[in-house]
Amino acid sequence: MNKLSDGFRALYAGDNLLRITRVRYIPRWMVLFFDLGFVFFSVLISYYFLLKLNVKLNFQNLLPLKIFIVLCINLIFMFVFRTYAGIIRHSTFFDFFKILLSSGSSLITLSLLNYIFDLIQGRPLFLYPNIFLFFFVSVSFLFFFRMATKRFFNVLVDFTRAPSTLNVAVVGVEDVSVALARAIMHNPNYPYRLGGFVTNRTDSKRAVLLGHNIYSKNHFFNNPKILRNFDAVLIIKEIMSKKELEEWMNLSLDSGLKVLKAPTIGKMRDQDLVGGIRNLQIEDLLNRRPIKIENEEVKKRHFGKNVLITGGAGSIGSEIVRQVAEFNPATIVVLDQAESPLYDLELELLEKFPAQKFKFILADISNSYRLEKIFEEYSFSMVYHAAAYKHVPLIEDNPHEAVFVNILGTKNVASLSKKYKVNRFVMVSTDKAVNPTNVMGASKRAAELFVQSLQNTEGNTTKFITTRFGNVLGSNGSVIPHFKRQIQKGGPVTITHPDIIRYFMTIPEACELVLQAGTMGDGGEIYVFDMGDPVKIVDLARRMIKLSGYIPDEDIKITFIGLRPGEKLYEELISDNSTTVPTHTEKIMISKDYCEDFDMVNEHFVKIVRSAMKKDKNEVVGLLKSLVPEYISNNSEFEHLDKKNQTVSTIQLPDTIV
Structure with a gap:
């Protein structure tokens, strides 16, 4: 009234x-x-x-x-x-x-x-x-x-919309497109005005929908008089293939129109549909179709169980926590050494999952005494080991720190999992561990070797699983947030090399595959994920500049600064002498890598850790190369160690390091 x-x-x-x-x-x-x-x-x-x-x-x-x-x-x-x-x-x-x-x-x-x-x-x-x-x-x-x-x-x-209102053309004449158009028409408080529809169909030239014209794609983009009446094109991403999405984006940007995306079809049931409209992001072009995992098997592994996630405040670890929480485990222990991110995650999870029992622990995985108290207190059924140092240039300058976290930390968590008879131990590895050219990749490969070798040791009942995948969109320190910051500042966008390529996967998809792989196999396997097609980083940068409303090389410059120490032009998921075996899950394969004897790997671990305590970079890297013989440094200060290895088959280990 x-x-x-x-x-x-x-x-x-x-x-x-x-x-x-x-x-x-x-x-x-x-x-x-x-x-x-x-x-x-x-x-x-x-x-x-x-x-x-x-x-x-x-x-x-x-x-x-x-x-x-x-x-x-x-x-x-x-x-x-x-x-x-x-x-x-x-x-x-x-x-x-x-x-x-x-x-x-x-x-x-x-x-x-x-x-x-x-x-x-x-x-x-x-x-x-x-x-x-x-x-x-x-x-x-x-x-x-x-x-x-x-x-x-x-x-x-x-008539009463603000002057800054965008006149939009909705792509498609399907039911979801019409529902979206209706929502725009009935929401005067949002900065969008329905101007018409654009479709691939050519039989709708004289048709009218909701009182607005329907344009064929060719007629729309080739007619300057029509284009002058529009400010943006609104796309419903879920009804398009990746190829169609790129085509619409390129046509729109080349015509000077903004590209907007609607919320997912699932969210279209919400009242605030129009409020969910956003600018199309580069992540939308790199994202793949959602995968289907066997939730029942994954749920059975977690329901009512105690679960540990190391590195739980990181981009991968935190998403594993969120997904595991959906399966109602008894207790989720989230362990990390980063205080502020761990506290922020605690606030988020307690609000999102009020009925779930969490324990947030601030600890360093290189401290075995601290870890053992945690394993004593909780009878873990699943351990997800996502804690690691991952930034290639930083680790190249500080190899001893990679030893403490990636090598010693992994040894501590894996050994305690065996000692306390954890059902399954799942380690998150990286494609940089394959034919490594940097300390970070070599340290992760060393961790893989330890976890694999532990599987066949006497008295072991734990299934040790390793998962290996490439770059994830939006993870801490990834290239896309870095490019966004550079574009916001007006450029230039810096790329190490014009030919560099990378594989990309979304964080939720990567973590779903980690959970799925954790339910598979008999232990000792290295699971690699289907990463899709590789993306050329310079093409990625150009798309991001266009999506931001700028012209590459005119408004925003692209500069090449050279490969960083230890950086590859391209990443691999399997080594040269390895093969893959398919599994019942299409996107997960088993990499048949060589497996070393546990005593040999453990002996190297002891020597590498003691060497790291002395902070002798060359000695640490030399020992790492003897454990991971395929590790060949690239554009790094440690290249001289490879030349030395060409004349000496193995590095002579100091007698004082036992």
Whole structure:
């Protein structure tokens, strides 16, 4: 009622059009009042036509009573079918159907009453043509009232939008596209105005949808007069293939239009659909179709169990925590040495999963005494080891730190998993561990060797699983956030080499595959993931610049700064002397890598750790190269160690390191 009074007061105010659009719905009694008025008017019109045709009416002296009877019968069926209950400005065919039911029932009732009156009085109370004429006129008026009101509000909404409103063309004429267009039309508070539809179809040139033109793709993008009327193209990503998405993006950007994306189809059920519209991001172009994992098997491994996630505050670890929480484990222990990210994650998870029991532990995995107390307290069924140092240039300058976390830390967590008979241990590795050219990749390969060799040791009951994949979109320190910051600053965008390529995967997809791989195999396997097609980084940068509304090499410069120490032009998921074996999950394969003897690997680990304590970089890297013989440094200060190895088959280990 307050909304309606606001609308009436607006008639006397200076901004009446703007205020009227804020009236969300008319009270039901007023809709009923209008409907009865149209019924009354329809009765008068039907009698008027009959009089003009010189038709003599029955019982003319009872005309007021006859009109009253018609109104009462219609009123009864309006209540029965609740024709007044819909929101007029959002009327649909369902509302028209209710009008037909109500008016049709009134027609049948009046005909039945007429028949009874005819039996009693010898002639009908109403002329039958009069009843049918009234039916058609009343239905027309009631439906026209709703359509006219709906159109009136739509025009007002468009007229009163802010000057900065974007005129958008919705891509597609499917049901989801029409639903999105309707939502835009009915939301005056958002900065979008529906201008029309664009489709691949060529049979809709003269068709109109929701009062707006439908343009074929070629006609739309090749006609400057049409393009001048639009500011953006709105895409529903889920109904397109990756190739189609790139085509629409390129056509739109080349035509000077912004590219917007709608929320996912699942979120289209929410009321705030229009508020979910965002600029298309580069992640949308790199993202692949959602994968289907065997949730039942994964759930069985976690439901009611205690689970440990190391590195749980990191980009990968935190997503593993979120996904594991969906399977209702008894306790999730989240362990990390980064205080602030761990605290932020705690606040998020306690709000999102109030019924789930969490334990957030600040600890360093290189401290075996601290870790053992945790393993003693909780009887873990699953351990996800995601803690690692991963930034290639930093680790190249500080190889001893990689030894403490990636090597010693992995040894501690894996050994304790064996000692306390954890059911499954899943390590998150990287494609940089394959034919490594840097300390980080070599340290992760060393960790893989230890985990693999531990599988076949005496008394072991734990299944040790290794998962290996490439770059993940949006992870801490990844290239995409870095490029975004550079573009926001006006450039230049810096790339190490014009030919460098990388594989990309979304964080949720990578973690789903980690959970799936953790349920597979007998232990000792290295699972590699299907990373899709590689992406050339310079092409990635150009797309991001275009999506930001700039022209590459004109508005934003691209500069090449040379490969960083230890960096490859391309990454691999399997080594040269390895093969892959398919699994029952399409996107997961087993890499058949060589496996070393545990005693040999453990002996190297002891020596490397002790060498790291002395912070002798060359000695640490030399020992690492002897453990991982395929580790050949690239663009690094440690290249001289490879030259030395060409004349000496193995590095002589100091006698003092035991």
